[in-house]
Amino acid sequence: MNSSPDILIIGGGVTGLTTALCLAQDGASVTVLDRQRPGQEASWAGAGMLPPGNQAGASTPESRLRAYSHTLWSQLSDDLRSRTGIDNGYRICGALEVSGAGGYESATETWRKEGITVEICDRATLEQYVPDLANDFQSGIYLPEFGQARNPRHVKALLAACHGLGVEIVEGVTQLQLIEQGATVIAESPERKFHAQKVCVTAGAWTNELLRHVRLEFPVFPVRGQMAQLRVSRLPFSCVIEQGRRYIVPRADGLILIGSTEEHTGFDKQTTAEGISGLLEFARTLVPELGRAELVRSWAGLRPGSPDELPFLGKISCFDNLYVGAGHFRSGLQMSPGTGRIMADLLLGQPPAINLDGLSVDRAFINGSPLEG
Ligand SMILES: Cc1cc2nc3c(=O)[nH]c(=O)nc-3n(C[C@H](O)[C@H](O)[C@H](O)COP(=O)(O)OP(=O)(O)OC[C@H]3O[C@@H](n4cnc5c(N)ncnc54)[C@H](O)[C@@H]3O)c2cc1C
Numbered sequence: 001m002n003s004s005p006d007i008l009i010i011g012g013g014v015t016g017l018t019t020a021l022c023l024a025q026d027g028a029s030v031t032v033l034d035r036q037r038p039g040q041e042a043s044w045a046g047a048g049m050l051p052p053g054n055q056a057g058a059s060t061p062e063s064r065l066r067a068y069s070h071t072l073w074s075q076l077s078d079d080l081r082s083r084t085g086i087d088n089g090y091r092i093c094g095a096l097e098v099s100g101a102g103g104y105e106s107a108t109e110t111w112r113k114e115g116i117t118v119e120i121c122d123r124a125t126l127e128q129y130v131p132d133l134a135n136d137f138q139s140g141i142y143l144p145e146f147g148q149a150r151n152p153r154h155v156k157a158l159l160a161a162c163h164g165l166g167v168e169i170v171e172g173v174t175q176l177q178l179i180e181q182g183a184t185v186i187a188e189s190p191e192r193k194f195h196a197q198k199v200c201v202t203a204g205a206w207t208n209e210l211l212r213h214v215r216l217e218f219p220v221f222p223v224r225g226q227m228a229q230l231r232v233s234r235l236p237f238s239c240v241i242e243q244g245r246r247y248i249v250p251r252a253d254g255l256i257l258i259g260s261t262e263e264h265t266g267f268d269k270q271t272t273a274e275g276i277s278g279l280l281e282f283a284r285t286l287v288p289e290l291g292r293a294e295l296v297r298s299w300a301g302l303r304p305g306s307p308d309e310l311p312f313l314g315k316i317s318c319f320d321n322l323y324v325g326a327g328h329f330r331s332g333l334q335m336s337p338g339t340g341r342i343m344a345d346l347l348l349g350q351p352p353a354i355n356l357d358g359l360s361v362d363r364a365f366i367n368g369s370p371l372e373g
Helices: 014-025 061-084 105-113 123-129 151-164 204-214 273-286 288-292 336-347
Strands: 007-010 030-033 095-098 119-122 139-143 168-170 177-181 184-188 198-201 221-231 240-243 246-250 255-259 294-305 312-315 322-326
Touching: 007 014, 014 030, 014 151, 014 322, 014 336, 061 151, 061 336, 095 123, 105 139, 119 123, 123 139, 151 168, 177 204, 184 198, 198 204, 198 336, 204 221, 204 294, 204 322, 221 273, 240 273, 246 273, 255 273, 273 288, 273 294, 312 336, 322 336
Parallel strands: 007 030, 007 198, 030 168, 095 240, 198 322
Antiparallel strands: 095 139, 119 139, 177 184, 221 255, 221 294, 240 246, 246 255, 312 322
């Protein structure tokens, strides 16, 4: 074990592992702690959708981080494949957005303002992308630059790449406590103390539970998302289909993900009959043929929610060595390449590649108190 690494990362989801990877590439010594095997929480459970971005047209905190991450996905995936031999399933697959009631003007304008290609579809065009789309849908929009990755493969690749670069991964660390030592923070489990020059908490939905140990109340909270997985022998379409906050994501090997619910049920990861049956009905409403698909399994994960649905990235000003990267809500996979690079830069005292206004940790504390959740 590193007796005292430069950086200690607590939480080995995509946020923590991508940060560790970037730090190790820059020559830092890094230890990642997780209370279980890394990459088994939201980062495993997610659908892997990667909306497009364009740095030249990005003018909001969300679009800046999305666009920066979009520029990094292809290169990160190639790098992971060459380091580990693992293909994370990254590909550009396109996405169709349908509503049933039309009204795509505002979405189209937003994407176009960002400089992102959008195609307005009539029924005939919709059928080119999804031949079996239900007749209720007569129009929609298509985003050709939308991508996807396969979460379990991506976290496996990140973990292997981190190992390969000498990152120390300590799994199964239960009952971890953050302890104040003057203006710095250390971590301690019943078995050992973990000292580091800098401590970075990337514990997803559990971030606030850890920060409470050092008297901080941080507005990151769990939002349950249930998911159903189907299998078909012949993939009826290759693009993602979205309607509102729900979606269908086809994988190249015939597996199809249907997601997802948004539920405020604390740290409960159970699936429910209502949640899963609602998703299956949703899928059938869009593509009736999916009613005949094999139901493979279902699961739920806990998104790290935040009041404005944006992550908190940076140093906590009341401590000399404590950093946080958490609260990515529905976009943590898509935003992980940019987040990892930004957190590594901040931890190494380098300027981040994008303007972090609207993404900083300071906005969690207004006049010393946390934001309303
Ligand atoms: C159903 C669903 C669908 C989603 N779909 C998408 C999508 O299509 N695209 C997208 O971009 N995002 C999606 N998301 C969101 C995305 O998955 C998350 O934002 C992202 O995975 C958060 O990553 P994370 O590393 O911050 O947290 P997590 O992946 O939750 O990782 C946190 C880690 O911290 C560890 N930990 C927690 N507490 C402690 C402790 N006390 N001590 C030590 N370790 C601890 C946990 O074990 C875990 O490994 C989806 C999420 C869900 C649930």
